[in-house]
Amino acid sequence: MATEMIHGAFATNPSSGSLQRQAEKLRPTAGFGSKLLFQSEKKSHRGVGHVSLPIIAMRSTRVDPEVFPMTPEDVPKAEEQIQYLQTIQELGDTSVGTWSKPTVRRKTKIVCTIGPSTNTREMIWRLAEAGMNVARLNMSHGDHTSHQKVIDLVKEYNAQAKDNVIAIMLDTKGPEVRSGDLPQPIMLTSGQEFTFTIQRVVGTADCVSVNYDDFVNDVEVGDMLLVDGGMMSLMVKSKTEDSVKCEVIDGGELKSRRHLNVRGKSATLASITEKDWDDIKFGVDNKVDFYAVSFVKDAAVVHELKDYLQNAGADIHVIVKIESADSIPNLHSIITASDGAMVARGDLGAELPIEEVPILQEEIIRLCRSMGKAVIVATNMLESMIVHPTPTRAEVSDIAIAVREGADAVMLSGETANGKYPLKAVKVMHTVSLRTEATMVGTQTLPNLGQAFKKHMSDMFAYHATMMSNTIGTSTVVFTRTGFMAILLSHYRPSGTIFAFTNEKRIQQRLALYQGICAIYLEFSDNAEETFVKALALLQKNGMVKEGEHVALVQSGRQPIWRSQSTHNIQVRKVCDK
Numbered sequence: 001m002a003t004e005m006i007h008g009a010f011a012t013n014p015s016s017g018s019l020q021r022q023a024e025k026l027r028p029t030a031g032f033g034s035k036l037l038f039q040s041e042k043k044s045h046r047g048v049g050h051v052s053l054p055i056i057a058m059r060s061t062r063v064d065p066e067v068f069p070m071t072p073e074d075v076p077k078a079e080e081q082i083q084y085l086q087t088i089q090e091l092g093d094t095s096v097g098t099w100s101k102p103t104v105r106r107k108t109k110i111v112c113t114i115g116p117s118t119n120t121r122e123m124i125w126r127l128a129e130a131g132m133n134v135a136r137l138n139m140s141h142g143d144h145t146s147h148q149k150v151i152d153l154v155k156e157y158n159a160q161a162k163d164n165v166i167a168i169m170l171d172t173k174g175p176e177v178r179s180g181d182l183p184q185p186i187m188l189t190s191g192q193e194f195t196f197t198i199q200r201v202v203g204t205a206d207c208v209s210v211n212y213d214d215f216v217n218d219v220e221v222g223d224m225l226l227v228d229g230g231m232m233s234l235m236v237k238s239k240t241e242d243s244v245k246c247e248v249i250d251g252g253e254l255k256s257r258r259h260l261n262v263r264g265k266s267a268t269l270a271s272i273t274e275k276d277w278d279d280i281k282f283g284v285d286n287k288v289d290f291y292a293v294s295f296v297k298d299a300a301v302v303h304e305l306k307d308y309l310q311n312a313g314a315d316i317h318v319i320v321k322i323e324s325a326d327s328i329p330n331l332h333s334i335i336t337a338s339d340g341a342m343v344a345r346g347d348l349g350a351e352l353p354i355e356e357v358p359i360l361q362e363e364i365i366r367l368c369r370s371m372g373k374a375v376i377v378a379t380n381m382l383e384s385m386i387v388h389p390t391p392t393r394a395e396v397s398d399i400a401i402a403v404r405e406g407a408d409a410v411m412l413s414g415e416t417a418n419g420k421y422p423l424k425a426v427k428v429m430h431t432v433s434l435r436t437e438a439t440m441v442g443t444q445t446l447p448n449l450g451q452a453f454k455k456h457m458s459d460m461f462a463y464h465a466t467m468m469s470n471t472i473g474t475s476t477v478v479f480t481r482t483g484f485m486a487i488l489l490s491h492y493r494p495s496g497t498i499f500a501f502t503n504e505k506r507i508q509q510r511l512a513l514y515q516g517i518c519a520i521y522l523e524f525s526d527n528a529e530e531t532f533v534k535a536l537a538l539l540q541k542n543g544m545v546k547e548g549e550h551v552a553l554v555q556s557g558r559q560p561i562w563r564s565q566s567t568h569n570i571q572v573r574k575v576c577d578k
């Protein structure tokens with residue numbers, strides 16, 4: 001039965017043209033509906049009938065999630081504070097719980113780094129309401145006690161949230177090389193001589209320590225050192241056993257513990273340091289959802305971490321940060337070994353010429369998408385909003401490009417960690433993503449997507465469910481215990497939302513990273529039909545689908561629920577009041 005439906009959907013797939021033209025093509029006719037759908041159950045409460053809501057009509061109903069009004073520095077006024085506290089109290093009532101506003105939602109997810117500006121209960125709640133999907137903990141800063149507090153707050157938020165739960169990503173410090181402490185910032189001027197030493201000394205006006213003993217061996221005369229991601233640069237002139245003498249090329253203000261990179265080279269340190277293993281264990285104990293592993297250079301380190309996690313019985317996904325020069329020749333094997341990648345443009349643009357960054361960004365996104373892996377674009381996305389309440393036009397374009405290129409998520413770092421306008425930054429990212437996505441109806445599926453999965457019948461069903469839901473302008477509904485089928489569908493980037501029902505809270509949280517997925521926790525009953533009806537009723541009750549609207553319901557994946565292993569299907573159902 002399902003196969004018949006698939007053929008119909010495929011034959012009428014709209015592939016190009018403006019929204020208006022596409023809407024014209026999709027305008028319902030009785031013939032279209034009955035030709036397309038094999039099983040016309042006009043009377044059934046779960047009836048499959050006419051396609052009545054083309055994509056354009058659904059899109060016009062989209063509503064942005066409400067963002068609390070803010071003063072220029074994100075500090076709420078007194079009356080807003082009272083109103084907000086009341087909201088928090090209501091939210092604290094777990095019998096009510098938070099459902100997102102009735103909306104066909106933003107697809108590109110937002111990762112927010114939590115730091116001094118946002119590590120309170122109030123700010124975590126506000127970030128979540130403004131659109132945060134993933135909370136990132138940067139292990140280069142803070143300690144386990146402060147990170148524990150944030151994890152507990154996110155878990156507290158999740159316990160009362162329904163469809164907008166927040167995933168937790170632990171970002172390892174990795175073998176980063178940093179300058180040492182300075183009593184106060186110093187000015188470096190072009191032409192001046194400056195020394196880096198591996199001796200543990202407090203810095204002076206012309207010398208600072210480096211936290212990495214092999215620094216002297218790794219650099220050579222003529223190398224270009226970049227400080228703070230390239231804010232300052234110095235040329236290596238000579239070296240001794242324990243120090244490197246440089247000439248300042250581009251000067252600036254040097255503060256304590258700044259990043260040091262050597263142009264074109266990666267440090268010879270192991271990708272996972274002792275501190276990282278300690279932090280990874282902390283992540284296992286706290287059941288975080290993702291590790292973002294810094295400075296990965298080859299696939300071996302990913303295998304090592306995955307083996308460790310398997311032995312520890314931890315189901316945590318591994319996102320590799322592509323930021324070191326050495327990782328580039330190994331991109332394919334590194335990404336194959338991982339669950340996803342982050343384009344970590346800060347260090348990437350320091351180890352490699354900066355003009356390579358946009359080219360690599362596009363390539364990494366393409367590679368991840370063709371291999372069915374998650375991909376995050378990070379760093380400097382709204383950098384100016386760390387101190388200004390509005391973004392530059394270039395920053396807005398940068399977000400739009402990442403969305404168009406098909407990133408699963410875009411990331412905020414200092415903007416939310418220690419910036420003055422964390423909520424406004426999230427709001428801007430949300431609005432720009434949503435606006436850009438609205439121009440991307442009928443996005444072409446990458447031609448080679450599917451190569452990685454072609455042995456699975458579920459891949460074919462993900463492809464055809466996407467074609468079908470795009471053709472008739474519906475959301476997709478899927479039931480998943482492991483997240484596999486929801487993630488597979490996400491990689492095909494259907495135009496409508498993927499409502500992924502899962503009976504595993506952990507999976508619901510993990511799915512928060514993936515493009516287009518709205519994951520909802522639901523206890524599955526033994527009876528498939530009973531569960532489907534419950535799921536559709538829940539969507540309708542919460543304004544996520546309307547009465548009379550159709551949804552494409554997919555039953556496929558690696559581990560069958562209700563169906564037999566060999567039977568996969570796609571159905572189109574009409575949402576009806578009983």
Ligand SMILES: Nc1ncnc2c1ncn2[C@@H]1O[C@H](COP(=O)(O)OP(=O)(O)OP(=O)(O)O)[C@@H](O)[C@H]1O
Nearest residue numbers: 113114115116138140141142258259413414417418
């Ligand atoms: N958990 C934390 N505790 C304290 N400060 C933090 C924390 N997380 C981030 N920050 C602050 O926010 C800034 C921006 O966060 P980000 O994650 O971009 O750090 P980073 O990539 O290490 O960059 P930087 O080179 O500025 O340290 C950090 O430099 C740090 O000052």
Ligand SMILES: CC(=O)C(=O)O
Nearest residue numbers: 344345346347378379
């Ligand atoms: C995110 C990060 O680590 C970078 O951009 O370098």
